[in-house]
Amino acid sequence: MKALRENDFIYQAVYRYLTLLIDEAGSSSAARLPSLRQLAERLNVSISTVQYAYSLLEKEGRVYSIAKSGYYAQALPSMQLPGDGTDLLETVYVNARRPGMCVLSNDEPASLQPLDSPLLMLERELLRQYPRQPQLAVQPCGELELRTVLAARYTSSTVNFWHADDVYIGADLRGVLEILISVLQLRRATVVVESPCDWVILRLLEAAEVRVIELPLLAGGVIDPQRLESLLKSEPVRLILLSSALSMPQGSLLPHANRQAIAHLLGCHGTWVLENDCYSELDDEGGDSRHLRDWLDPDRLLVFSTFEKFIGAEAPFGFVLSHHWRSELQRHFLLRAFRLSPIRQKAIARLLAGGRLDQHLCILRRMLKERRTQLIQLLRERLGDALQIIEPQGGATVWARSLRPVDMGNVFHRLLKQQIIIAPGELFSLQGLHAHHLRLSPLTHGDHDLVSVVGLLGDALRLAPDE
Structure with a gap:
């Protein structure tokens, strides 16, 4: 909770904590959530802060309340893919918005340190x-x-x-x-x-x-x-x-x-x-x-x-x-x-x-570099025989190339079944270039263990058929 609260309003940190609890509840619409007092004591915040976070989730349809009973997680309706589901970009976008996904495809640098x-x-x-x-x-x-x-x-x-x-x-x-x-x-x-x-x-x-x-x-x-x-x-x-x-x-x-x-x-x-x-x-x-x-x-x-x-x-x-x-x-x-x-x-x-923005950028650049460095080190330790890392000089993502000509679409769909989303290189071309590349982000893997996620990525790359 302390880590969540460093860069957010307190109610935003409580909101994010509740979304994790809702995701863990899965599809059950009867999953009961902590009471206002329980959550306030657990997170060391005021009851009014917890109540505000719950009200935001109610407006979004994520929770509902029953008088004298408490708050319950609301089951989200299943999201259908637009069209026939063959458009790779649509598949990335739709699944990245599903709860519980480990999203390695995003490029949202400011999400690490927003200036909101x-x-x-x-x-x-x-x-x-x-x-x-x-x-x-x-x-x-x-x-x-x-x-x-x-x-x-x-x-x-x-x-x-x-x-x-x-x-x-x-x-x-x-x-x-x-x-x-x-x-x-x-x-x-x-x-x-x-x-x-x-x-x-x-x-x-x-x-x-x-x-x-x-x-x-x-x-x-x-x-x-x-x-x-x-x-x-x-x-x-x-x-x-x-x-x-x-x-x-x-x-x-x-x-x-x-x-x-x-x-x-x-x-x-x-x-x-x-x-x-x-x-x-x-x-x-x-x-x-x-x-x-x-x-x-x-x-x-x-x-x-x-x-x-x-x-x-x-x-x-x-x-x-x-x-x-x-x-x-x-x-x-x-x-x-x-x-x-x-x-x-x-x-x-x-x-x-x-000058407030320039101060913010100094911090943001340092934090982005630390996150990229951590991911790159992990990729080289675990997947050095499968991926070539293009050393980035900035930004929030890492661009990598498979050392053998694998079917990256197969890698993408295999990982999707394990609730992991990557950005295949073919998304960055209209002419079929970069088919053996992928873009990864270390920023939005949520509560997923990054070491385990990299291990699953390695398995998907090694099991994928040659193109």
Whole structure:
């Protein structure tokens, strides 16, 4: 309980403890839970704190109460897979939300150390300072204070600078990317992406009928300049999508010399660049490494990111920076009518401007590295004969390759039966690349023993048939 309470409000820790008890109760709807007084004494918290945690679970339908009897676990309805269950990504998403699962597929860095407590405290202070604003004062592209802070944070020189009017904030990253696909007219256009690539981005491009050409990263996260130049000369490339610094899921940092060479090549061809900046705050160098955009033509560049990766679920907003398409971007953001809390945006702006976020990032990066190191050491000790680990330089996950060409789908389904979820490498490609890879996260294995889980992963890899 002490460990649970370190980074949470107390009621959140009690809530999480109760969810574990409910999961242990299984499917029985008659499983009785501890009384308010019993749980308060057991966890050394107030009865009102326990009562609040129970009320949250009641609203979610996880528990129900009977007068003069107490609280009981509510059996969850069985969740059916969408479609016919053959879509691997849908299978991952659906099963990751089932109780009792050991989820090694997630990439939620901020879940280890969320910044929700100071964020919500700031929000409460701001609510006292600012009266409720009339609807006409709402800005469709995001709150000016936050846009101003972001513009300053991304400005690095008199050449690479941004204004608040260059920043657009949406409800989430997916919505922002959908707007970019429309504004940049990418439907049926040719786009080059580094590979492996985030599955959310790949699915959005696929849904928009974008012709995606994958550019596989070489060892060490290096981009092959010769291969890229050949593509730029032979294909009608509308846009190239590259990582700002830290490339995920590999967790590799593009070497400076390679970064400069790629930027020079793109400049010579006048190629538009969409820079993925979602993870640059999470590299082990503390975000001090230069970004790709520092060498690019700022007039041929767009940058996107999200707060969720380093603040947490309380800050799901996505944003994009662009010097161009101002009227089109404003129109799309207005038509999309994102419902964004202006006070929440102001609170995020204060976290950034006051240095609180940078303090948080120092702690978060250290904790992520400790968790990754623990998992990597365990994988090398137990599965050194089965997996090659690509040493990450940041982030919350570990990218690994099977040393023999196994059917990773078989590994995935074998582990799923044991309530363990991994992310097979094929999710990070539209063209069948990375079939012998997998991504693992040490953050969300719950109350499962990580040593035992790694042992089951090893069994699944060794029993899987050759591909």
